[in-house]
Amino acid sequence: MIVGEQKPLDEIKAMIADYEKVLVVGCGTCVTVCFAGGEKEVGILVSSLRMATKLDGQNKEIIEATVQRQCEHEYNEEVAERIKEADVILSLACGIGVQTLTEQFPEKLTLPGLNTTFLGQPMEQGVWSERCQACGDCVLAFTGGICPIARCSKSLLNGPCGGSQKGKCEIDPNIDCAWQLIYDRLKALDNLDLMLQIKPVKDWSTSRDGGPRHIIREDLRLEATS
Amino acid sequence: MEYAKGLLDEIGLGGERLEMYLLSSAEGARFAEIATEMTERIRALGPSPLRDGSSAETTKE
Numbered sequence: 001m002i003v004g005e006q007k008p009l010d011e012i013k014a015m016i017a018d019y020e021k022v023l024v025v026g027c028g029t030c031v032t033v034c035f036a037g038g039e040k041e042v043g044i045l046v047s048s049l050r051m052a053t054k055l056d057g058q059n060k061e062i063i064e065a066t067v068q069r070q071c072e073h074e075y076n077e078e079v080a081e082r083i084k085e086a087d088v089i090l091s092l093a094c095g096i097g098v099q100t101l102t103e104q105f106p107e108k109l110t111l112p113g114l115n116t117t118f119l120g121q122p123m124e125q126g127v128w129s130e131r132c133q134a135c136g137d138c139v140l141a142f143t144g145g146i147c148p149i150a151r152c153s154k155s156l157l158n159g160p161c162g163g164s165q166k167g168k169c170e171i172d173p174n175i176d177c178a179w180q181l182i183y184d185r186l187k188a189l190d191n192l193d194l195m196l197q198i199k200p201v202k203d204w205s206t207s208r209d210g211g212p213r214h215i216i217r218e219d220l221r222l223e224a225t226s
Numbered sequence: 227m228e229y230a231k232g233l234l235d236e237i238g239l240g241g242e243r244l245e246m247y248l249l250s251s252a253e254g255a256r257f258a259e260i261a262t263e264m265t266e267r268i269r270a271l272g273p274s275p276l277r278d279g280s281s282a283e284t285t286k287e
Contacts, residue, residue, distance in 0.1 A: 008236075009236045009237070010236075044233070048233060048236065048237050051237045051238075051239060051276055052236070052237045052238055054276060055237070055238045055239070055275055055276065056238075
């Protein structure tokens with residue numbers, strides 16, 4: 001899932017300072033599951049902002065809405081009327097949701113209420129950890145299902161660096177060395193031969209290095225456009 | 227609980243206005259003690275800064 005964290009209240013207050021009627025829009029998908037921008041968090045933020053801005057002597061109308069998936073236009077249409085009424089939109093979705101609202105409702109400014117943090121998984125209640133960097137050329141088949149791109153601090157592809165200490169990464173003793181995990185996993189699978197295969201320099205053009213990415217599936221498009 | 231207190235601090239209302247105590251229904255004397263303690267604390271803090279009568283709707287929250 002996409003994991004995010006709400007921005008500090010003071011930062012949000014500063015962003016909306018010049019606007020009177022603020023619509024806070026949550027998202028019912030990833031950021032709901034990571035307790036950052038779902039209906040519940042929208043409700044808490046709206047109440048907090050109403051009280052905090054009143055204490056600051058500002059007279060704002062802060063209203064709320066939550067859509068199922070803010071990264072798709074059809075869901076956002078449900079709140080189109082409310083968006084028209086607002087002076088500004090504060091999105092509690094990930095950066096994709098913020099930009100979808102921006103593109104869909106260009107007459108209104110959409111502000112980000114979250115910091116979009118990473119693609120990861122919940123480890124336990126209240127703990128999330130990064131698992132994927134969307135590099136566009138998955139290597140998990142060669143690494144026992146453990147990603148060296150996302151989980152090795154240096155994104156190394158041919159084993160650990162000298163900073164691997166007792167299974168931990170030198171940048172933080174709480175971070176596992178991805179290559180220790182990969183070694184342990186391949187050993188358990190009796191597949192350590194994979195460690196001996198030298199991986200060539202990775203073609204990062206499928207990642208961010210190749211610029212903004214698009215996928216076009218002609219078989220799915222409703223009409224051919226150039 | 228800590229989260230809610232933190233929210234009240236961030237808002238500017240003060241987290242010390244909120245407290246949670248664990249006790250059983252058999253602890254009447256302790257309940258009275260806690261009620262007195264909280265009453266004194268809130269009196270010392272004074273009325274909620276939101277309670278100026280200008281927005282009944284907001285103060286309800």
